[in-house]
Amino acid sequence: MTRSRKPKLKIMVASTIYGFEDQLSQICATLERYGYKVLNSHVRKIPTDSSKSNLENCLLTVESCDLFFGIIRPQYGSGKIGEISITHAEMRKAIELKKPRWFVAHRDITVARQLLRQYMFTKKKIPKKGFKYTPTSIMDDIRVVDLYNDAILNDVPPADRKGHWVDEYFRLDDILQCIETQFKDTRRIRKIVEQMKTAK
Numbered sequence: 001m002t003r004s005r006k007p008k009l010k011i012m013v014a015s016t017i018y019g020f021e022d023q024l025s026q027i028c029a030t031l032e033r034y035g036y037k038v039l040n041s042h043v044r045k046i047p048t049d050s051s052k053s054n055l056e057n058c059l060l061t062v063e064s065c066d067l068f069f070g071i072i073r074p075q076y077g078s079g080k081i082g083e084i085s086i087t088h089a090e091m092r093k094a095i096e097l098k099k100p101r102w103f104v105a106h107r108d109i110t111v112a113r114q115l116l117r118q119y120m121f122t123k124k125k126i127p128k129k130g131f132k133y134t135p136t137s138i139m140d141d142i143r144v145v146d147l148y149n150d151a152i153l154n155d156v157p158p159a160d161r162k163g164h165w166v167d168e169y170f171r172l173d174d175i176l177q178c179i180e181t182q183f184k185d186t187r188r189i190r191k192i193v194e195q196m197k198t199a200k
Contacts, residue, residue, distance in 0.1 A: 076141035
């Protein structure tokens, strides 16, 4: 009698795409090689429902995934719905649902966050009303800093934060190293997923 195999863990890879296509393909291929079922729109692996909007389809994918990998890039993304981009909405949804999640963020964002903090916030960490950011070739939208703050749970007291680890990257090699460190051992990840499901 053959033992039934457990289904592959479904990992959603959330990232802006333009200018990052080749790297994103390599990231998804690496995760598939480790044994995951990858959910990502660039590699055409997001199941869609024609009765729903792009945003709704993406958020449903966040809900259905077992774990979530978010790549925070200096490019905020063109798919803006209302106040935030679809990628930002996906990441917020993963945090809201307390999905097992991992993030990487480009070094330029962490540097910009430190440099611009004095202009963006008062000493009491209240957003300054008059602050405006002009897009540059390095970072096209200040909301990438907001996205980073969401990922690190910046508004949660430090002692209460869980799931707020964000690795910094500069090159694709850095992301691939993070993926190897975090995801290569699928038994470890499955244990985390199962424990977090039980804890809900």
